[in-house]
Amino acid sequence: MSATAAKPRSKPSWANELLYLARRYPLGVAGAIIMTVFVLAALFAGVVAPLDPFSTNPRASLAPPGSAYLLGADMMGRDVLSRIIHGARISLAVALGATFLGSGFGAALGLASGYVGGWFDLVVQRLGEIMQALPLLVMALVITASLGPSLPNTIIAIAIPLIPNVARVIRANVLSLRELPFVEAAKATGMSELRVAVVHVLPNTLAPLIVLATAQLGSTILTEASLSFLGLGVPEPYPSWGRMLSESAAEYVRTAPWLVIFPGLAISAVVFGANLLGDALRDALDPRQRD
Amino acid sequence: MSPLIEVSDLRKYYPIRKGVLRRQVAQVHAVDGVSFAVNEAETLGLVGESGCGKSTVGRAVLRLIEPTAGAVKLRGRDITQLGKSDLRPLRREMQIVFQDPFSSLNPRIRVGDIVGEPLKVHGIGDRRQREEKVAQLFARVGLRAAQMRNYPHQFSGGQRQRVSIARALALDPSFIVADEPVSALDVSIQAQVINLLMDLQRESRLSYLFISHNLAVVEHIAHRVAVMYLGRIVEYADKATLFTRPLHPYTEALLAAVPMPDPTLKRQKRHVSGDVPSPISPPSGCHFHPRCPYAEARCRVESPVLREVATGHQVACHLR
Numbered sequence: 255m256s257a258t259a260a261k262p263r264s265k266p267s268w269a270n271e272l273l274y275l276a277r278r279y280p281l282g283v284a285g286a287i288i289m290t291v292f293v294l295a296a297l298f299a300g301v302v303a304p305l306d307p308f309s310t311n312p313r314a315s316l317a318p319p320g321s322a323y324l325l326g327a328d329m330m331g332r333d334v335l336s337r338i339i340h341g342a343r344i345s346l347a348v349a350l351g352a353t354f355l356g357s358g359f360g361a362a363l364g365l366a367s368g369y370v371g372g373w374f375d376l377v378v379q380r381l382g383e384i385m386q387a388l389p390l391l392v393m394a395l396v397i398t399a400s401l402g403p404s405l406p407n408t409i410i411a412i413a414i415p416l417i418p419n420v421a422r423v424i425r426a427n428v429l430s431l432r433e434l435p436f437v438e439a440a441k442a443t444g445m446s447e448l449r450v451a452v453v454h455v456l457p458n459t460l461a462p463l464i465v466l467a468t469a470q471l472g473s474t475i476l477t478e479a480s481l482s483f484l485g486l487g488v489p490e491p492y493p494s495w496g497r498m499l500s501e502s503a504a505e506y507v508r509t510a511p512w513l514v515i516f517p518g519l520a521i522s523a524v525v526f527g528a529n530l531l532g533d534a535l536r537d538a539l540d541p542r543q544r545d
Numbered sequence: 546m547s548p549l550i551e552v553s554d555l556r557k558y559y560p561i562r563k564g565v566l567r568r569q570v571a572q573v574h575a576v577d578g579v580s581f582a583v584n585e586a587e588t589l590g591l592v593g594e595s596g597c598g599k600s601t602v603g604r605a606v607l608r609l610i611e612p613t614a615g616a617v618k619l620r621g622r623d624i625t626q627l628g629k630s631d632l633r634p635l636r637r638e639m640q641i642v643f644q645d646p647f648s649s650l651n652p653r654i655r656v657g658d659i660v661g662e663p664l665k666v667h668g669i670g671d672r673r674q675r676e677e678k679v680a681q682l683f684a685r686v687g688l689r690a691a692q693m694r695n696y697p698h699q700f701s702g703g704q705r706q707r708v709s710i711a712r713a714l715a716l717d718p719s720f721i722v723a724d725e726p727v728s729a730l731d732v733s734i735q736a737q738v739i740n741l742l743m744d745l746q747r748e749s750r751l752s753y754l755f756i757s758h759n760l761a762v763v764e765h766i767a768h769r770v771a772v773m774y775l776g777r778i779v780e781y782a783d784k785a786t787l788f789t790r791p792l793h794p795y796t797e798a799l800l801a802a803v804p805m806p807d808p809t810l811k812r813q814k815r816h817v818s819g820d821v822p823s824p825i826s827p828p829s830g831c832h833f834h835p836r837c838p839y840a841e842a843r844c845r846v847e848s849p850v851l852r853e854v855a856t857g858h859q860v861a862c863h864l865r
Binding site for chain 2 (some may be wrong): 434435436438439440441442443444445449453454457458540541542544
């Protein structure tokens, strides 16, 4: 396009663009702020946390929230706030890592399965169904048990069971998209099948992919909790929200509810923030939602 | 001179599979031995009811679906046997415009990029040259170059169809399959798009295979017309002959069904009763005999072949 033919409107810089998006999606901004706060807390946990999350203090066992321990202390007298801040490292790494990994591979597999079709599709879908027939936790258990407990292995173990769910949804979407005339038109120009799939089909599956990914974020944190509880997640004494919650839920929910409430709130806040951000992202990435 | 596109005995059968073993139990004879030719700078109208296989013909000619049998020759060269990589350069010669102006453009891509994509695929020009070419194409189809940055949803149906036409023109093709390109548009917009297609034909000696169920539109744009019924061509003639002296009973019925904008004009209506039979188990003999007012015993048994009854006028009927 020649420069003179363009609209006289100045080309929006990234800063203008960001400002436009911020005005348009205030909830998304709230989500972004929540996520940023948690990510920063996780990155700078050593600086931000008021106390050492590992140091025990028998006299402060089950101390209620107060001036010494802002959010109370656990049975061993460890500061709950500091443990939540340090726990953000593992919980966020697991939640974001497993969600991205699972969604990424799931989307790729779903795209290939739906687009290629035939025998490949049949085999991929049957394998996916076998995986889906097993509970997520049992799958993750088997995987960590064979890989050994560590953070990367936990992420992998939680991501793998997500793959068939995502693949299934994306495949269904691809099946309807690949029959659309714009896909046929792209083929009529002589575009390679791979390019058609990546340029024309994949971007149109973005909306369900984002919704699915944000919905699964919360469950990944809880799966990590269950794994850790069974001793197959990230090893003690390093705190994770899920484990803080699961260790204290049964025993202390009446006597020391702060042990349950605050890690639970942290998980809820992250899931909430991710959902707000995801919804805004889905709309912002869809040109039809624009002006 | 040989025709630009020559289609001979084109067939497309779809298998119907049932059961766990996916055994083939029957076939849909979507296109059942269709032959025609399109000359340079000529429009061949392909008409027929929904489900008669006319869109399948259009797609099979471009090998967007693989024909089961038959040959499609582009300038004398059979393209049905070519491999993917050999076919690619020939794609520049043949393009398609679809019926639905909404689903034929990717909603996530700016229209300028949609129109420029064929150029990119074939590695024509650099970024700037492509943008210039796209701006020219926009001007040719009656859009403003400033609209290149917009997304498809910001256009009306008629404008979107112009974008589709611009995309089809990007590679300077000589042949375009227009698959019901105006059926989804308002009548006033239909005229604009038809006129655009005719102007483009005059300017660049384009050839069209114009698929439509609307006889009035076909009468306006086509030079020759092929009438399809249940996967076969039943009549094939130049426009004037077909519209004034139709020979096949089906063509007669189609013409009689065209609405006339004059309420005082009384016509002898020749209704065709019933629906198009299933292409899975087409009627014996002449496919049209169950609905034909003149059908005789012979029609139920013997399938009529397309034969020339006058110069350039072919018909598949025992009685004419």
